Amino acid sequence: xxxxAGGKGGCGKTTTAxxxxxxxxxxxxxxxVVDADCDMPNLHTMADTDRAPGVDAVADGDSIAAVTHRSxxxxxxxxxxxxxxxxxxxxxxxxxxxxxRQRVILDCPAGATDSAAAPLRHADAALVVSTxxxxxxxxxxxxxxxxxxxxxxxxxxxxTRTDEPPSAAAARERALARAVEPVVATVPEIAGxxxxxxxxxxxxxxxxxxxxxxxx
Numbered sequence: 001x002x003x004x005a006g007g008k009g010g011c012g013k014t015t016t017a018x019x020x021x022x023x024x025x026x027x028x029x030x031x032x033v034v035d036a037d038c039d040m041p042n043l044h045t046m047a048d049t050d051r052a053p054g055v056d057a058v059a060d061g062d063s064i065a066a067v068t069h070r071s072x073x074x075x076x077x078x079x080x081x082x083x084x085x086x087x088x089x090x091x092x093x094x095x096x097x098x099x100x101r102q103r104v105i106l107d108c109p110a111g112a113t114d115s116a117a118a119p120l121r122h123a124d125a126a127l128v129v130s131t132x133x134x135x136x137x138x139x140x141x142x143x144x145x146x147x148x149x150x151x152x153x154x155x156x157x158x159x160t161r162t163d164e165p166p167s168a169a170a171a172r173e174r175a176l177a178r179a180v181e182p183v184v185a186t187v188p189e190i191a192g193x194x195x196x197x198x199x200x201x202x203x204x205x206x207x208x209x210x211x212x213x214x215x216x
Contacts, residue, residue, distance in 0.1 A: 007139025054083020
């Protein structure tokens with residue numbers, strides 16, 4: 001399972017989770033995005049699915065396939081919303097998701113709370129999302145250190161809403177200086193829906209390609 005984590009709310013974790021999943025779907029996969037932020041869930045809103053059934057149903061023993069939603073906003077992507085769950089995502093649900101046959105992407109809570117730590121304890125790897133603002137990058141570095149401590153290998157970062165082009169040395173240096181490396185992809189500031197924008201889609205395609213090449 002790949003955790004999409006970040007130190008600040010609003011840095012683009014849910015958008016990154018869905019954008020990466022959409023790119024994997026365009027390449028022939030059928031990824032599952034899970035809302036692991038049970039106290040402030042918004043995956044179902046962005047993916048245009050019902051909120052329930054969801055994570056709590058999986059924890060209670062329902063099959064993952066039975067409670068998975070097909071996103072109408074992001075074609076080819078399956079979604080497991082929070083449902084009626086609250087607090088840290090249930091460990092039983094995470095263990096069952098860890099055995100799923102499809103690629104699982106966890107949309108994690110922000111910060112350094114128990115709720116943020118819970119999915120990182122079960123994830124195989126973590127991708128840290130941040131804007132290129134210094135405060136956001138500092139928080140992202142703290143999140144990366146927490147993920148490593150909890151056993152989730154940090155595979156790099158994604159910089160969102162950056163004015164720099166994808167290969168810009170300035171954006172890369174700002175992130176590397178705060179120990180969130182490597183910068184796997186950048187996503188520019190886009191007016192409107194970044195997931196349907198041509199430039200936004202290309203950014204997430206590059207992210208998916210980079211992760212697949214590294215067997216992540």
